[in-house]
Amino acid sequence: SAVISQKPSRDICQRGTSLTIQCQVDSQVTMMFWYRQQPGQSLTLIATANQGSEATYESGFVIDKFPISRPNLTFSTLTVSNMSPEDSSIYLCSAWDRGLEEQYFGPGTRLTVT
Amino acid sequence: GDSVTQMEGPVTLSEEAFLTINCTYTATGYPSLFWYVQYPGEGLQLLLKATKADDKGSNKGFEATYRKETTSFHLEKGSVQVSDSAVYFCALLPNFGNEKLTFGTGTRLTIIP
Numbered sequence: 001s002a003v004i005s006q007k008p009s010r011d012i013c014q015r016g017t018s019l020t021i022q023c024q025v026d027s028q029v030t031m032m033f034w035y036r037q038q039p040g041q042s043l044t045l046i047a048t049a050n051q052g053s054e055a056t057y058e059s060g061f062v063i064d065k066f067p068i069s070r071p072n073l074t075f076s077t078l079t080v081s082n083m084s085p086e087d088s089s090i091y092l093c094s095a096w097d098r099g100l101e102e103q104y105f106g107p108g109t110r111l112t113v114t
Numbered sequence: 115g116d117s118v119t120q121m122e123g124p125v126t127l128s129e130e131a132f133l134t135i136n137c138t139y140t141a142t143g144y145p146s147l148f149w150y151v152q153y154p155g156e157g158l159q160l161l162l163k164a165t166k167a168d169d170k171g172s173n174k175g176f177e178a179t180y181r182k183e184t185t186s187f188h189l190e191k192g193s194v195q196v197s198d199s200a201v202y203f204c205a206l207l208p209n210f211g212n213e214k215l216t217f218g219t220g221t222r223l224t225i226i227p
Contacts, residue, residue, distance in 0.1 A: 001160075004157075006157075031213050033214070041219075041220075042203065042217045042218065042219045043158075045214060048213075092157055092158070094158075096213045101146065101165070101207075102148075102160055102163065103160070103215055104160065105150075105157040105159070106157050107157040108156070108157045
């Protein structure tokens with residue numbers, strides 16, 4: 001199974017600033033995903049990131065607010081831009097293992113915006 | 115569209131009790147079904163899965179059977195431990211090449227010694 005790491009694990013940021021979250025997978029994967037999990041809630045998909053193409057965003061999420069990069073088959077970044085307290089959440093990246101037909105998750109980045 | 119409905123939580127049980135967390139789904143065709151577990155302060159871990167009707171997924175003493183006739187995938191464990199305290203998510207994956215998971219709302223389980 002794929003092992004996924006994220007950096008930073010947590011951060012406290014000021015309103016109006018931006019934070020970039022990094023996601024590293026220990027094997028090459030075609031599809032990576034970014035989710036948001038608000039306190040005590042389920043996961044909401046932000047976007048799908050395929051290598052070599054623009055990310056595909058879900059309803060309610062836009063590229064200007066959550067720009068995503070996918071430079072190669074093992075790495076992706078999510079930026080949370082112009083943050084407000086409503087962006088306080090856990091951000092999770094995940095990767096689809098096509099061989100096993102399973103999706104694996106990173107440990108998450110806990111973001112607090114003050 | 116596809117959806118997953120999970121038993122409302124939180125659920126509190128005594129150690130060694132029998133556990134059932136209900137999960138039903140709505141989807142076209144034959145989706146794959148998953149249970150994920152999230153321990154405090156951690157990301158999601160795949161617990162078990164089933165890819166076709168009547169399949170039983172099992173791991174760490176947990177089991178779930180894919181019931182097409184009742185569109186259900188209930189999670190069970192015969193004797194829970196304190197270490198099983200976590201949030202459990204049921205999820206489905208459509209079978210037509212879309213790798214986007216649809217998650218239930220999650221069920222928080224607390225096991226008391």
